[in-house]
Amino acid sequence: MKQKIILSLFLVFSIIKAFGQDSKFDEGLKYFDSKDYKKSFEILEPFAKDGDCLAQFVIGYCYQYGLSVTKNDSLAIHWLQMAAEQKQPSAMGPLAAALFAYEGKGGKETIKAYLWAMLAAEYLEAQKYTTARFVIKTYLKEDELERANKLIEVYKKKWLGKEDCR
Secondary structure: OHHHHHHHHHHHHHHHHHHHHHHHHHHHHHHHHOOOHHHHHHHHHHHHHOOOHHHHHHHHHHHHHOOOOOOOHHHHHHHHHHHHHOOOHHHHHHHHHHHHHHHOOOOHHHHHHHHHHHHHHHHOHHHHHOOHHHHHHOOOOHHHHHHHHHHHHHHHHHHOOOOOOO
């Protein structure tokens, strides 16, 4: 009987804790939407570190544009890539732009930039109407474009049937 009570209390506290985290997470998103980036960053950073793809996108976006933190391209790319790798479509376009701007034109970062621009257009309606992927493509050599297209297919197969991370 004592074990059942302990188990029941554990379940109740687990549910309360989980609800509290969801509430805190939603609060962080509301701060972001209302452009209070400092509070949003403070709340969402622990979620990003725990692997939440939406929080990772927000943290990366803040670093990319210097919203409440010092602009940092390396950290922006890190967090945006963490989110994009989990199929977070909103992170893919900004990641492509960050990679393209950070490393200059040509080389492996341009291949990655093209990869993420193409995947962004594939998985996010708004990205279908941007020209980023066409601009980036002009900086790729034929063999680089071939490698990028193979990587795109790898991601599509990996994500086949998987819901977008939101």
